[in-house]
Amino acid sequence: MTKLYHIQIYKHFKSPPGTELFSILEQLLPIKFIFGEQDGIEVDGAIVIDGSADKEASGVPSISLSPPTDPANKSQQIETEVKFADDPDVPFPFRGRKVNTKLPQVEAVLAARPDETILASSNRGPIWVMSKVSGVKHFRSALPLPHISTEENFNDVFNGECFLEMLVLLQIVREITANTAYQNAPLRAGFIIDDPNLHWPRYGFVDYREIIAHAQKENYHVSFATIPLDTWFTHAATADLFRTNSRWLSLLIHGNNHAKEELARNYSEAMRKGLLQQAIQRIKRLERKANIRVCRVMVPPHGACSDAMLAELSKCEFESACISTRSLRAHNQDKSWTKTLGFFPAEIIQDCPVLPRWGLTGNVKNSLLLAAYLGQPMILRGHHQDLKDGGTVFDEYARFINGLGNVFWSNMTDLSRFNYLWRMEETTCFVKPLGRSIAFELPNEATEIVIESPGLIDNYTWQAASVDGFKCKIMSGEHLLLLKEMGSKILIERETAPPSPCVKVNLKPTGAPLILRRLLTEARDRLLAF
Template identity: 30%
Template structure:
């Protein structure tokens, strides 16, 4: 966990820690401690037997994070010691009668974007057996369930002690067992420690300068209406509720955009944008291992998008959204050798017989880089505001995915979700999908004039918002440095180095200046097998028209009937009451 956030650390026993004082070692200034309740109880017992150690504690310990561990007796004693109240103790959580886990709404500096967030306790209370009950002590509740604290702040000899009743800390080196991470199932094992690290190491750990967001709607043709999506009505909602929308556009449809909708998009580029949604949107078209076929489809998709841009004047974001979320490792390697800058997807585990394992730490990162081409994640609204808030805490962008049928209630559910997202303590900045991707990076300041950057997409937008020139030291993970064609800052090529799996280079910006850094790769050679058979072309065309009929007539009719029946049931229930 500490490595993930770029925090240097070392392990020591209680004796070794206290020996630092007896050795007169003053280089360990402002130490942070992370330990179990039994270890911390032993530490404070040893401290209280030696006044010199207490002075060392006050002078050099910044704060402590304590997790419960498996020793409930030690946890009980520790709570009483920290609260200064012998009546303070633990209360067993009744798993059959739990409400929500709630994060405090009054500790913005510590809780950040998670302040005020709630989640269903039944999914995560198994991580903790007890709540804290310290009515007259010095405890401040940070997270609670059923009016009992499960994460609290105490003060011991002028040092902040953050105590979580979770029995363990999440292992982010563990392999992901599903296609995405759900914080609702790991809330108590993950959120308290991440909040602590972001607070305790605020000046030195990796962080994102801001959270960016974009709504992505898959599949629509640019006509007046696609299924339940009316582009004019959606524009009005975007202006009213303050958000932006990207259409994951199927390149096959490049000649089918309606002039009035083209004009709508051109007049509102800050609200509407397009990305690349496959090529023909056939089943698993990017799930094959045939590199030449994949490269042909990727190039054909970009050629069609360029043709659409030439005809309509609508610029597109060079971001791939995989049809049905299916992609192979070969596809990721091939996309790297095109003009695309990143992929955005719901699923993060590749298709194929030998799937690459993905760790929680890789998924927590701003983009998954293990495939050789950056993969950013997106989520459905029904995954809960708590998942989007936790992603923001990690520095990830908020990319929301829906299909047209999610708007079957006149976009009421969607607007409710957007309003909740915009009501977070630190709401996101809404941008086009391309700008969200370019601005997805993390940083840490070395000094007022030097910033260290970790880059993910093949393009990075840097802004110097300070009042003085700044130097940006940029690094980016790379597994094939030999295929890099050029790295530039938009005006000139940049010199770069490669070491230990990273490329690195420097960019200088004057006060108020902005630049886009680009990493370009050599294109793949073609073997002359480009093109599609007539039968394939016919099936692709048939699929596109049938899908459009399904979206515009079949699905809409079914959902309208279902909504009417649901409305009648609600009216009947109200009359019965």
């Protein structure tokens, strides 16, 4: 079990605005906040609220923050340019960058001492500095604690528009927990366009040949979320484009009929099963006609999906879902799990992995930087209208993403299987899959592996398989000695109970109004390009 780290809050911080924040962080990280002095508890780090360093905090990593601001002033944040230093203590991928982000209207800046390194500055002066005393890092920030109300969640204070208050807090936690911290999966990315089908080589402003040329030049991958209702016809030459250019293009599943909130309605269990069975049957028809494989990843129309439908997805051949954090929360507002959305590389909701994605509006580059920082796949989503300039918008973001390092671009099945966390303890590799199936490359120094369950259930059985076909079983928490036969690349899959006999649900055929609506929508999309 991962060590629980105690972080002391000086001095006797009891302000109600911090309660929700601390509760959320304790759910996300192996930390426990201690308020004021408590005998018998060994403190691993400290947060100083009043701006004056306590002697008790000198021996452990600490951060000194400005006093909390009035929550009523949160809406008065102003757009500010922040310059990060090119220094090892500035976290990747912010090191050496300039970003525009919203900050509270804090008048004070820091007067950096000779022994302090400036980590970030605004146009007014330093706002984040660090010093070392006997090898222990101490940070100071001109920013207050981020405020999270009872109606808000983690994503409300850590997103493309505002994130710096939370970033400095997460960094001190990373420093405190460094000895047992998890590492992220490799950088990975993909683009998604909603709605196109294989009826013709073009769909509105989407020209598949042109996209292939752009993707080859700039090195990226585009997934098209196709509507199962559209599989009544497949154009052979278009299917051939996808089959012969699978490195650059792929398909995934966009609802079933593309009806309004069709995955978020209050269906019966039988109706949910029927809807997904129909979607899968239609997709299999497409696969037979086109001789291609469609990723079993669901992209709900308009991002509308209930957690009951997510539970059904996990039982119906789907690898994962891909939904923006805000859409996921908007359609599940009464669920307690929405409080922590936006932190992990993938959310596990009702046993279904959910990958995040972002639109092409707002501060997109900040969103990509935050995704890289958190180890999330960098997935941008648009519609055919976003490619009216021929695809240069994807070219620009691909260059930005590729500039972060060695980025893995692929279809959504592969991206789903790269969602995990891992850490080393001497020569033992601990892996925490964020899904039922992951592809993992073992570190060279690893001699044994332990698979940690991501949730509360810790008695899962897993199968580890090498690319050469070597297989072995391992229980959660069990130490497995690594054999040479396994190689360095393994597929880790969670064993599940054999599926119960499929009960065919008599779902009514798609009604004429929905068919007509889809035909008219497609005709409109295609005519827009002329």
